[in-house]
Amino acid sequence: MKHVAVAVGSVVGVLALLTGCSGASNSGGDTTCRDFLAMRTENMDATVARMLKERNGRNSSTTEVVDTRVTTLAACAPPDRGDVTIGDLV
Template sequence: MKPIVPATLAIAALLFSGCSASKVINTGGDTKCKDFTSQDEKKQNDEVSKMLKDKSGADPSNIEISATRLSVTTYCQTVGKPDSKISEAPHG
């Protein structure tokens, strides 16, 4: 087997394994509620941090990340739909 075949198979397996983009790539504000609510706290913080940085251009503080994560979580569990983007949640 040529060395490229195992790498190609591994990439194909990743692409077709059912992983959503936000589980592999930090999609920030484009992350959907269904993906956000299934993530652990660290991944949620990463998504929120990217969303806030994309919006303001500056690194957000830890308190801003935590408050926004709580707001997004509440939004996704109440009025947000599974396909709603987390950037649609009310936040500072």
């Protein structure tokens, strides 16, 4: 019985990783501020990293991703920017 519980737990864990626990999609620079602000920090960083890679054609450093996330958060803060894409702001 213990082995069955471990197997079920493993399957649930893998499914959560595959489907994305938060339900957030990574649309890179096409992500709206509303969606970006609703993300967890890890998802924000992944979205920013994808946006930067789309722009630069290379992977960005962790520092660049974090700095851009902070800038994007500030740019998305005004309430009238909910439908603006992050790629248009930073």
